[in-house]
Amino acid sequence: MVLTDALGYPRSMSGAVSRQEQKSERARQTICEATVACLAEYGYSETSISRVVARAGVSKGALQHHFPSKEDLMASTASYLLARPVEHADRDRTVNIRDRLLTFWEKMTNTSAYLALLEILIAARTDRVLQARIADGLKTSIQEIDAHFLPLCGDLNAGDQDDLLLLMTANRCLMRGLLIENQYGIDRERQRQVLERWFDLLAPALEAKAQHHQTGEKP
Amino acid sequence: MVLTDALGYPRSMSGAVSRQEQKSERARQTICEATVACLAEYGYSETSISRVVARAGVSKGALQHHFPSKEDLMASTASYLLARPVEHADRDRTVNIRDRLLTFWEKMTNTSAYLALLEILIAARTDRVLQARIADGLKTSIQEIDAHFLPLCGDLNAGDQDDLLLLMTANRCLMRGLLIENQYGIDRERQRQVLERWFDLLAPALEAKAQHHQTGEKP
DNA sequence: GGCAAAACAATACGCCCGTATGGTTTTGAC
DNA sequence: GTCAAAACCATACGGGCGTATTGTTTTGCC
Structure with a gap:
């Protein structure tokens, strides 16, 4: 090795x-x-x-x-x-999923580093050679982030887990889109509002799974 | 004039x-x-x-x-x-919001035309002159699209309407992000799954408003 | 038909890009 | 200390870019 x-x-x-x-x-x-x-x-x-x-x-x-x-x-x-650690959100031991996601947004996504990454990702769309060189690292990074958030919902069966992966993908897409939207009449305050509204929809879906399973586990 | x-x-x-x-x-x-x-x-x-x-x-x-x-x-x-008409979805008179949104995705967003637009929008992020020239048209276009979907939820008071605009923004961001995500291990089928899952969260939020107001109106 | 303006075409030009080349300094094993 | 390799630097070079210039054809109005 x-x-x-x-x-x-x-x-x-x-x-x-x-x-x-x-x-x-x-x-x-x-x-x-x-x-x-x-x-x-x-x-x-x-x-x-x-x-x-x-x-x-x-x-x-x-x-x-x-x-x-x-x-x-x-x-x-x-x-x-892509090698940036995801552990920012771990600093504070808040169990609240909303807060975790918000921290993730502020520390990881809404940064110039992520903007730079986005520029490369988008350039790679039409540059297959570059795309091939990036693909592996990106996949790994996404898996790491997923692995970082999934445990917050407790142990899940395969079906539930796949559903959560769908939601995580949706979350990733929405955050990326929000980052792009940034410039046109969407100030930080509005950006925050959209994000909060999204979390209103997302958090219950996540917590539902967690509770469902926890109630089954706890004696 | x-x-x-x-x-x-x-x-x-x-x-x-x-x-x-x-x-x-x-x-x-x-x-x-x-x-x-x-x-x-x-x-x-x-x-x-x-x-x-x-x-x-x-x-x-x-x-x-x-x-x-x-x-x-x-x-x-x-x-x-930006001047492309939004009326594709109007062809079939389906009242179903999900179907409307899906048609919007397939006919308007998931197209090479929208990819091209996205390329310009992202380039405009770091090109303030270009950004300024685009801003007006983009704002208008977004308003038109919003105006196209809002009526499906019936007449609303100001608060409800603003909440719907938040959801429409979230929808726009998610679709854009999904378009970018496209290339990395997300095939059309998976893309569709994410979208459907998003609609699962979005549609009830939209329809709730519509029903709430309709029950108040109908005698 | 005459003529100015619009539409289109061919080519030239200067600039900056990414890369290649050749040289100088620094490093580390012997 | 010696010496090869690594690290770093200055400069050169070809190419494609976006734009300027100038010439030719088409159009519309009198």
């Missing part, structure tokens, strides 16, 4: 990280963060290598050394973004 | 349309349709003037004559897309 960092680059065996590898990884991270900033600010089509290197404060050659092509840069940036 | 076509271009007074104006409008439409096709197939960043003229079968000069800059082309294409 080969150890790798968040960007999928090799890391020396036995955990010992050489100074060179540290430097490399820090450089890659700096560049990816600059890429994220550019994607969020300028959008995919206006995010050029020149802009990224300017923002990152590195030379064009340095970027090229770590990311031979633009596609490499974008794929790695996507991995970098 | 000045008469205009769907792209906002002037049309002679008194309804008389000269041969030249007809030709112009047909050319503009051809070009916009080619733009739509390119946006849907290649995405915003890969939709170049050269590709559009190749697809439209016109010369570069012709395009430039009708749309002096690329921004003009994109803004006009957005107007062209």
Whole structure:
């Protein structure tokens, strides 16, 4: 087995990280963060290598050394973004599903990082090569998020679980759409209202399952 | 008052349309349709003037004559897309809200035209000038769609109406998000399942209002 | 028919993109 | 210390982009 960092680059065996590898990884991270900033600010089509290197404060050659092509840069940036931990919401031990979802929205979705990811995802729609490179990481990320929320509804049988996955997918779609909608006459307050209204519909559906099963379990 | 076509271009007074104006409008439409096709197939960043003229079968000069800059082309294409009539769903006189929404999804949202529109909307996020040119038409379009669905829930007081607008916004966001999600392990069947599950939550909320008010009205 | 304007076409131009190349500095094993 | 590899840098280059320019055809009004 080969150890790798968040960007999928090799890391020396036995955990010992050489100074060179540290430097490399820090450089890659700096560049990816600059890429994220550019994607969020300028959008995919206006995010050029020149802009990224300017923002990152590195030379064009340095970027090229770590990311031979633009596609490499974008794929790695996507991995970098998808590797963000989901554990923000875990900090406070609120059991309330609504609060969890709201925290998820505010800490994970309604961020420039997620905007950047969205830019890449949408660009990947018409770029099959990029899409193929992203697909795995995305799938894994979604599964992780699902796995993070599913336990809140207790143990479920297969049918209930699939229904919850449907609802989680709907939730993901709605949040993404809301992020896009953001700009046109929908201020933060209105955005929040829509989200709350959605949770009004979603939370009962989630909690119904949880209770249904809990009542069956508890003596 | 000045008469205009769907792209906002002037049309002679008194309804008389000269041969030249007809030709112009047909050319503009051809070009916009080619733009739509390119946006849907290649995405915003890969939709170049050269590709559009190749697809439209016109010369570069012709395009430039009708749309002096690329921004003009994109803004006009957005107007062209936003001007699509919402009346598809009206063809069959089904009162069922679910069926209406499903038809709306299939005929209006899950189309290459809407994909193209989405590409422009997302590009406009980071292009304030383009955004400003689109904003009005988009707002109007949304209002038209809302006005198309609201009557299905009967006459409502202000509070109920605002709540329905929230739900319509949520519906719009979810459908857009679903369109994006499309590519990653979500096939048409799964897409349909998510949509149906969403309607399960949405329809009762809509119909509740309708019934509440109807029972109050009917003698 | 004459003529100005609109519609369309061909080509030229400058810019910036992404990549290639060659050179310099830093690092780490020996 | 030596030396190869990695990291980083400066610059060059071809290509496609969007736009400008100029020329040709079509149209509509007198």
